[in-house]
Amino acid sequence: MAGEVRETRPLRADARRNAEQLLAAARDVVVERGAGAPLDEIARRAGVGIATLYRRFPDRSALLRAVVLDALERTARAAAAALSEETDGFAALVRYMHAALDARVSAVIPLVLDILDPADDDLQSAREASAGLVQRVVDEAHADGSLPADVTFGDIGTLLVRLSRPLPGPVPPALDEELAHRHLDLLVEGLRPSPGRRAPGGPRLERADLRGLQEEARP
Amino acid sequence: MAGEVRETRPLRADARRNAEQLLAAARDVVVERGAGAPLDEIARRAGVGIATLYRRFPDRSALLRAVVLDALERTARAAAAALSEETDGFAALVRYMHAALDARVSAVIPLVLDILDPADDDLQSAREASAGLVQRVVDEAHADGSLPADVTFGDIGTLLVRLSRPLPGPVPPALDEELAHRHLDLLVEGLRPSPGRRAPGGPRLERADLRGLQEEARP
DNA sequence: CTCCAAGCGGAGAACGATCCTCCGGTTGTC
């Protein structure tokens, strides 16, 4: 599991289980309520006392850091699997996108990333590794001709954010998840090259542009 | 302007201007931070003292009610314009969707609707009028054959919610808006009927299903 | 131009939510 606080003697079995549940609960609650979500609620959702949360993660940013590391690791794994197990570039992209959706990964990262220390080496390298693999998925689909050149890395990333965030309002989680995949299905048909396809307007953001936005936002 | 608090003597010019700015600010802030957003921030964003907000809207729900009425009115107008000024059903749908995006309308409604009094007649009829017009836009595109039958009213509505919400993280508002329209362009290509098109999986939600969700959520 | 009712802004007390520690009790592991 990513983002362990210390690498001392292994945790007792129950403690390790609790830490995992905390991480999962933190991911869900942050996705639903933002980076400032009450820690009490995370603990409750994990089925654990608030003290256990503080024992494992000394403060909010330690917890969020662990959540992000875990998320980045999951995206990276999904991208690597898509690259190695699919032959068609477009199929790999679609597979990656569905997997990213399942991991609720794209929703949590932008919510949390600007709270964390940008100089943190572990974070930077996890980010680099993950983004690099996704870039390769996109590049191979471009090379293939199976993804139009006017659909960029930035589009894939930001579209995943839109699809990953839960819908506001009274939508039960199970339905929400089904709908997200359905909407991805619909969208994917629009990404496919086809004879009468109209090019999208607006900015074609590349990976560097996204990075640039983030650096700009830090004074 | 929709949702006026009272219909007494007309407000002084500056007061009216302030009320409009408050409504716009409330819409934006609620979209960004949810229905519980601090009222101070709304006042600040409107360039107005907090007392002015309370003077015009006695409490949070009065303000939110006005925001929702305004939003519903805008969607209705957009749908009516699309119906009357476009001949092709698909073109009308696309036009409606872009207009709805501009009005940030779909984002605000689900965030706020479950806080308001479901027995409020003005709300109910505005809701009915607005949803009815959008339903007609969808129906005509279906009748046309220009929108596949497996794309439902619920899809259009929930997709608009996804596209309308601002992206989390350091995305400047202007860029965010451009991106939303770009993503709608991409999506729309997937909604268009085409020879090799794959049908989407998942639940086909109709208008009644959405209504049903909301009623379920009220105990 | 004058005047005043209508409107305004912002300070700050009251309130509620969240944080985070402390300690008596429970449980995994050797």
Added chain:
DNA sequence: GACAACCGGAGGATCGTTCTCCGCTTGGAG
């Protein structure tokens, strides 16, 4: 079976939000 590791939850400290009160400003009628 014993003990170290771990747990839960109560509650004081802290922080953010709400909403009122009052002295100042301003639009617009005459």
